[in-house]
Amino acid sequence: MIKTSTLLLIITCMTACSSAPEITPGKGAIYGTISAESHKAILAKASKKKNGIYGSVGGLIFTNQMVNYPKLKELFVCLLDPSSKGGNEHLLIATNDNMSLSSLAVGTGDRLTIQNDSSETLTFFLAGKEEDIQIYSPVKPGERSSLVLELEGDLELGSDENESLQTILLSRRGLIGQQHSSGDQYVFENLHPGQYKFLFWYWRLGLVEKNLIIKAGENIELNQVLSVDKILESKNEP
Amino acid sequence: MKNDIPFSHAGVLLMRINRILFTFVSFLIVLPGIVEANHLSGKVEVEGGKKLKNLIVYLEPAESLQKKADPRVHKVLQKGRRYNPDLIVVSPGDKIQFLNDEDREIDHNIYSLSKFKNFDLGLGERGSVLEVEIDKIGSGNFYCSVHRLMEGRIVSLNTRYFAVLESPGNFILPNIPPGNWVAKVIVFHKRYKSIPINISLSDTTHKNIELKVVKK
Numbered sequence: 323m324i325k326t327s328t329l330l331l332i333i334t335c336m337t338a339c340s341s342a343p344e345i346t347p348g349k350g351a352i353y354g355t356i357s358a359e360s361h362k363a364i365l366a367k368a369s370k371k372k373n374g375i376y377g378s379v380g381g382l383i384f385t386n387q388m389v390n391y392p393k394l395k396e397l398f399v400c401l402l403d404p405s406s407k408g409g410n411e412h413l414l415i416a417t418n419d420n421m422s423l424s425s426l427a428v429g430t431g432d433r434l435t436i437q438n439d440s441s442e443t444l445t446f447f448l449a450g451k452e453e454d455i456q457i458y459s460p461v462k463p464g465e466r467s468s469l470v471l472e473l474e475g476d477l478e479l480g481s482d483e484n485e486s487l488q489t490i491l492l493s494r495r496g497l498i499g500q501q502h503s504s505g506d507q508y509v510f511e512n513l514h515p516g517q518y519k520f521l522f523w524y525w526r527l528g529l530v531e532k533n534l535i536i537k538a539g540e541n542i543e544l545n546q547v548l549s550v551d552k553i554l555e556s557k558n559e560p
Numbered sequence: 561m562k563n564d565i566p567f568s569h570a571g572v573l574l575m576r577i578n579r580i581l582f583t584f585v586s587f588l589i590v591l592p593g594i595v596e597a598n599h600l601s602g603k604v605e606v607e608g609g610k611k612l613k614n615l616i617v618y619l620e621p622a623e624s625l626q627k628k629a630d631p632r633v634h635k636v637l638q639k640g641r642r643y644n645p646d647l648i649v650v651s652p653g654d655k656i657q658f659l660n661d662e663d664r665e666i667d668h669n670i671y672s673l674s675k676f677k678n679f680d681l682g683l684g685e686r687g688s689v690l691e692v693e694i695d696k697i698g699s700g701n702f703y704c705s706v707h708r709l710m711e712g713r714i715v716s717l718n719t720r721y722f723a724v725l726e727s728p729g730n731f732i733l734p735n736i737p738p739g740n741w742v743a744k745v746i747v748f749h750k751r752y753k754s755i756p757i758n759i760s761l762s763d764t765t766h767k768n769i770e771l772k773v774v775k776k
Binding site for chain 2: 455480482526550
């Protein structure tokens with residue numbers, strides 16, 4: 323029993339660490355860990371104090387009224403590939419109370435399907451700035467409706483009938499996105515050599531953008547922590 | 561007891577007068593078109609009768625010659641882990657003060673990473689007052705990085721002539737200087753947009769307008 327638990331611990335540690343993908347000849351890759359954490363001022367106070375939300379020295383006790391950064395599930399790592407024409411499939415499920423995701427990173431040309439698991443017919447729309455809008459055909463309970471995304475920018479998916487059904491969309495041309503939980507490893511493999519833009523996004527915090535040159539036969543490790551202060555610092559970088 | 565009777569009659573009379581006055585004042589406020597000169601009154605109507613929340617009716621100067629508004633300070637409370645108010649309409653040069661008035665030790669961290677205004681006010685402990693100055697027009701959300709339901713919105717306009725409507729209906733914008741204006745409605749629901757109206761106000765006129773909010 324002890325041996326089994328030790329083995330499990332070793333496997334957990336091994337999978338938790340960022341491991342470089344295998345190199346494909348002539349191609350490159352980027353990999354790393356994506357995570358989110360509290361503001362540095364809150365963490366600094368936690369390192370000194372022990373009461374309320376500052377449970378133990380250096381630690382925070384997250385209540386259900388707080389943003390639980392170590393357990394966030396909608397962190398997106400995105401690659402902008404100018405040669406990509408989209409075509410990825412995304413499924414969102416609508417219930418009477420909410421959407422299956424509150425945020426989603428998508429590329430123009432991707433297909434967005436909505437499954438209506440609510441009890442009423444819903445008319446969904448995608449809206450951006452000013453006149454930008456795409457409208458789904460009405461979808462009856464138990465059915466699906468889909469469209470190919472044309473709009474680019476920071477979009478909102480909503481429904482005419484139920485305002486609690488909302489998903490925030492980050493839409494960019496050539497975007498290939500991966501959804502991760504805080505602390506997950508991400509990897510983009512088999513990339514042609516060239517210059518790419520990478521986006522790290524959490525809807526409540528915003529974007530961190532990184533420009534990287536991928537070379538043949540090279541793996542680049544890029545770990546990103548999303549927090550208010552770190553994102554603000556990245557915006558102020560020259 | 562005898563003295564009570566005339567007093568009672570006088571009370572009833574006073575109540576009636578009050579009621580008449582109240583009705584008269586309400587009539588002036590609610591009924592569009594009969595308010596005094598250079599006040600703008602009107603109604604916002606939404607296509608399909610949708611009860612959209614938090615509509616901002618405002619007058620934008622048609623020419624950009626209007627003098628800059630005197631700066632103001634707006635206060636936002638945070639008791640109960642809510643921003644109060646959660647919609648703040650300001651003008652460039654205004655300051656917003658965030659008061660941590662929680663009744664127990666609760667820390668906040670107010671920030672915005674919007675394209676309109678980036679700010680991070682750091683640790684806001686109980687009793688603290690943190691301030692941000694708005695320097696341009698636009699709008700953006702702000703949040704508390706600690707509490708997930710704390711969310712608010714700043715709208716910065718180049719005018720002081722606005723009204724926030726909780727739902728579509730009547731509005732009055734008082735004491736509008738004479739000139740040419742564009743009347744608009746800010747609609748947060750992205751399915752809808754407003755149709756602006758150009759209006760001209762002189763010293764002695766008032767206007768009664770109808771602003772339409774339609775589906776995109």
